[in-house]
Amino acid sequence: MSGFAPPVVATAGSADPAAPLVVLLHGRGSHEQEILTLAGHLPAHLSYAAVRAPIAEGTGFAWFANRGIGRPRAESLRETMDWFRGWLDGVAPPGRPVTLVGFSGGAAFAGGLLLDDPKRYAGAAILYGTLPFDAGVPTTAARLAGVPVFVAQGEHDTAIPRELLDRTWTYLLGESGASTVARRDPVGHGIASAAVPALAAWLPERLA
Template identity: 35%
Template structure:
């Protein structure tokens, strides 16, 4: 286990005395949001899961961010990997209490979830990505894409047909990476912008029941 000075703020869906032995679903919010945002999805997900919604480490504007936006001059893959390494350092302190670890991310949070998967693919049961993307690795050895390809973990990727936030280059890269490295379930929702719908969460629940809970 690596050491980290980051002490994440985490919002839990269950009290501590009810978490032991349950499958853990770790939720990563989007840009300028916070840990309580995705906790609202808990009633739409299978009750078997304990949800841990994590606040990003960097305060910015009205909320928090995991790393700079990819078009900003201070963005780097190293910024992404440092953030994800801190996530894993925290996860290693709690995952032993749970039967499995599943990652869910919205928007930038999907980049965190997929990067965490790519670092330690054998330690993740499944990933849910909502209206988001995967980060090009630029050859950084932090990303174990060979191990990910060998494991072919289940990935649900849902996005809106009218999403104007996630740019076409990110969508293309994510599609190519996910198709090559994961067991991909891809859903495209007509009329949906950069958001999440109840119908989509129904599909997410089906995915989680058919992958994590079925095993």
């Protein structure tokens, strides 16, 4: 058992407990209310849960301890993923589709969750971040075979190491076997305005 308290969760969209669930995962040093604003631009018939990460980080929170930007410590990532699954399995039992949408550090966390148990999720959006390579989760060939993934990156992103962004792009569009929709936008480390309607169109297709 982790020493973390139960998560703080902010919700939006449908209140139907059977509605498909989209879990929003904020970036490092941020919080659940900030990422929840994204829900206002996404399909209203879906249910949204923005979860606060469990580790205090500056004025916000983080999903894992790291050994460098975009490089989670394996033991920390395992602990927080197990904590998250304890919450998720309580609110979304088998049969309720769940899609992960993570930004920056939340993208790495979403990627970790997906790679750890690909069959648990209807898909994942990896927004302006990296997968957690060399952090205790499998990144083998065909690990995500057929899994829907939406990946968006900034062409001028200098917050996430370019090597990790490129490795994520190459893996998701090739060796992983995922069914990937990918875009690169002329922005830095932030969600491009044009990426939001693309994400909004992708989500219902995954959660029909």
